[in-house]
Amino acid sequence: MNDTGAPNRLRALRDARSLTQREVADQLGPAVSEAHVSRWERGEVPPSARYRRELARVFGVAVSELGIPEGRAPRQRRPAEDYMSDVAQDPRVEASQEEWRRTRSLLNGSRHQLAQVAAGLYPRAVLEGTGLIAGPGWIPERPVDLAAVTLVEDPAAAAPLLDGSEREAARMLPDQSLMRTFPRYTRAIRDLAPPRLFEDRFAWRLLGVDWSQPRMAFADTTYFSCVDVFEPLAHELAYVALDADGNPAGDPSLRDLPYRRLVGDPFDCARRPVMPAISTLTIRRDGDRAEFLLHRRDPRAVAAAGGMLQVIPSGIFQPSSLMPAARAADFDLWRNIQREFSEELLGMAEADGHGQPVDYASGPFAVLDRARAAGQLTVHCLGVALDALTLVGEVLTVMVVDADVFDALAYDFVDRNDEGSIVAERFPFTEAGVRVLLDSGSVAPAGAGCLTLAWRWRDVLLP
Template identity: 45%
Template sequence: MGQPAAVRPANTELIALREDAGLSQQDLAEALSMLSDEKFDRPVEITKKTIGRWERGEVEWPQPFYRRLLAEYFGVAVDELGFRRPRPTETPRQRSSGETGELMAILSTPGEQDPQVAKDQADWKRVREQLGGSRRALAVLAEQLYPEYRVPGLENTGVIAHPSWLPPEPIPLHQVVLDRLEDTGEPAITGSERESELVRPLASPTHRYKRYSHAVRDLAPPRLFENRLCFRLLDVDWTRPSEQLRFGSMGFFDAIDTNEAVAHETALHHGRAGADGSYQLGRPSWRRLSFRKHIGDPFDLHRRPVMGAIGTLIIRGGESPSMVLHQRDGASVAGGGRMLHLLPAGIFQPSSVLPDSIANDFSIWRNIQRECAEELLGHAEYDGTGRPINYDSEPFFMLDEAYANGTLRAYLLGLSQDAATLAADILTVVIVVPNVYDQIFGHLVDSNPEGYIPARTVPFERNTISNLRERALMSPGLATAAHRAWQFRSLLLGAGASAPRGQG
């Protein structure tokens, strides 16, 4: 019988360097190839597969030039890349029966985990699963921790909002002014503080995971989980004629390290097993919520990294208005599973890491277009790893044309937060005249990588919205958007076409 293959540990240092830089494996491969060609005049072919083999530990000690490239790119010493020089092979020698027995015991249990680590990780995964199945209930509970930020008419929906985040009425999207800062500085809170220790499981008997996102990656990875470049929300001020929404840059995992960690803490300390074994929530209390206390004011956007997710309520206008909703699969996404959501919805991020794309995609309207193409029409995901989007192609051209001639109108409803995760939603509504809606969205997909589309058209009426809310099916973002859209339905459904639009 052959010897069992040695289990090589993953190169967590290299993975962390890449993810902290907001790069996918493909991004890093392209960057290293470019660096080699431009700086060293030495063309090499580094692929995503190459990076994957380094990170999985399949290649323990790459060629010296590759190690030099990595060190140069990340600005670290070679010995900080996480590679381990292979030890020389021992010359076989005669072993005593005792030594042989010990060796066989080791070989028979390769990679056996420390019992304390195994238990801690199992407990963490259990709470993580409970969090996934109780997100709305946890948001409703956490909402009560912030009485000053509860929104009239949205009580017990899990929504909180600073009064200044909700404008007096919906703002036409072409009037919304965005500003992007290149250098925003580091936030005071990253999620690696002592206050978050209890929600980061043990990685070894002596060390906890440094980042919550790394624990998710290793212990409970969803199907969609990459550390992509995102726009970081820095300021909201509707009173200014310019720079109403200000952004910087961050990685997707930066948000996971705070948002999902604070929600995990809430589930950990408020959940308990009922007499029938079911998961039940206690009364809201700040006691033992050390990380949430450490975060403090959830609307202090400089204290922690806040990623804006753009959620859009699409309404087919006409005499019987209707809308499309989305049910996410909790196994597919890192946050927000098992609830009805806005469709489309997606992180505010560029379609590519190339500089031209970052500039062109810094637009709420462009983000809405991409998410429509992906989530409603089944296009491949514009995940930041490919080439810039050609917005003169379909369906982007058709959407732009409808937006320009007024048969499609877009408004910003305001911003809110999910009280459990403290994640921010940038809420918009798009109203499309029936014949144009049918032309653009006449062939909706039944599902996408994030879940099912449960209905093609849901009536946009008071009874439908009230019923979904009473059945506790709406995510906080959907609850806010539906409430605001219904509140201003006369403005939204009665408005006619106006002057050609710019891009908000």
């Protein structure tokens, strides 16, 4: 019910057009989420005048036919675009924010190109043109069975020296008003260019890797703490390396990039928070034939690598819940891969950090565990690298699944998920199939790294 006590017709209008709440939100722009539409339909809050007009357009009716009572709307947290339209009145502030949006748009449209430029700043660490760089000893001599990797958490680790509040990082922030800039890059994203998925959550940060053990060390961080460092690095390079039309403006050096120069050694994990994502190349194996899946990331939904192809599953290394039992169980690379597999390919609800621990003994988790125990599924770590553009950590893994197990799971694969769409075709895991994708420039650095290393070690992974 509405605050006025009268129901609205939003649900009926949506059902009449066979639209989901997400599809309605997509048509209203990036500042509107599925949750906004749900709350409007339940009458918990009314949409603003702007979104009433937009809803009428989507449903093809007059505003009066929405059934939303007139009158002053109660105070509520509004979508960021509405909020900023109120506060960014001065043309100088608007010009600053528009310049920031333009650079960010160019950044998101040129991430592959910019990753190659960034990799050129670290020539001794480049990983074969993937847009990744790897520190000394970060890539093992051969794939490592994931079960052999020991994870260590250091709760007493010192905080990183850099956190995104530095003067050099502030150069990438737009004006919030005439007298101040935005305090953090994440605040600017939230208010000026919010993707559909943008929430601060606990995560683990990488401290180091040692393949002689093999061993990885981690400490605590949060998603926004890392974004406040890695997105200004990318923004700075986009601003310097691209002209106003998004064309190359020369090859910058570290002298031209004060924040990147301040970061210094990219493999010094004590200097800045290094948030690792776990990216997994999933290969279906049927005798001598092998093929793999890719995921197209929706630029309206994600803060980074929107529009690019990525291996699937892929996700930040973080627990499913903040409950102690979940944190203990989820401090495991395989459990993270399983959750991302269930969310991105099977459409299961995302474990957003606030619910109960995941029951790994049931559903697809149990299926994957049984297949792994029976030797019908193998999962290996190919190494650890950094996206040269953002200096985000990437744990590169590959999962090879026997055809019968894969096909049984594939019956329930979704076409779309919260982060984008599953590419319908399966790509052949052949030299030609891998090379065409790598040469296209459409694969995100982590995905390119997984493909490059998996092909290098194909005889080990597919004996």
